[in-house]
Amino acid sequence: MRLAEPTDKAAVERLVHDAYSPWIEVVGMRPLPMEADYGAFIAAGRVHVTDALDGLVVLVPEDGVLLVENVAVRPDRQGKGLGRALMAYxxxxxxxxxxxxxxxxxxxxxxxxIALYESLGYVETGRMGIDGRSAVMMRKQLTP
Incomplete structure (x- = not known):
């Protein structure tokens, strides 16, 4: 894993597009990660990518918690444990x-x-609307 660099922006945006496009029909609109400003996330040091650029995780430190803003895996790599590895990272x-x-x-x-996150120990903490979408909020407390 490494931090994405400005030269990775197009590859990051393509990865997110490819990973989330199948969800458009399910959600009824573009999922929020497809609307994000990856140039800003990269500049802020928030985008962590695999060396092969086949997966990424966007992490945002907050007060007392780390927000997993986005996890994306290239479609041909999905179902092979890369998402779990990104969450472990x-x-x-x-x-x-x-x-x-x-x-x-x-x-x-x-x-x-949701099932994947639950299997990793995340618990639902609530539901809310975000930009016309319905979201499940989840949290995982780490053991010391």
């Missing part, structure tokens, strides 16, 4: 930053993603 980063918990949100219609 997020936990390592939270620990490195001294943050005791992680949080994330995902669309209520992304049942497979």
């Amino acid at each position: 997020a936990e390592e980063e939270a620990r490195r930053l001294g943050l005791p918990a992680l949080r994330l949100y995902t669309n209520t219609r992304m049942a497979a993603n």
Whole structure:
């Protein structure tokens, strides 16, 4: 894993587009990660990519928690454990930053993603509307 560089912007945007395009029909609109400003995320040092640029995780430190803003895996690599590895990396980063918990949100219609996060120890903390979408808020407390 490494931090994305400005020269990675097009590849990052393509990865996010390819990973989230299948969800457009399910959600009924473009998922929020497809609307993000990856130039700004990269400039802020928030985008962590695999060396092969086949997966990424966007991490945003907050007060007492690390926000997993986005996890994306290239479609031909999905279902092979890369998403789980990216989430494990997020936990390592939270620990490195001294943050005791992680949080994330995902669309209520992304049942497979919700099930994955639950299997990783995340619990639902609520639901809310975000930009015309319905989101499940989830959190994982890290063990010391």
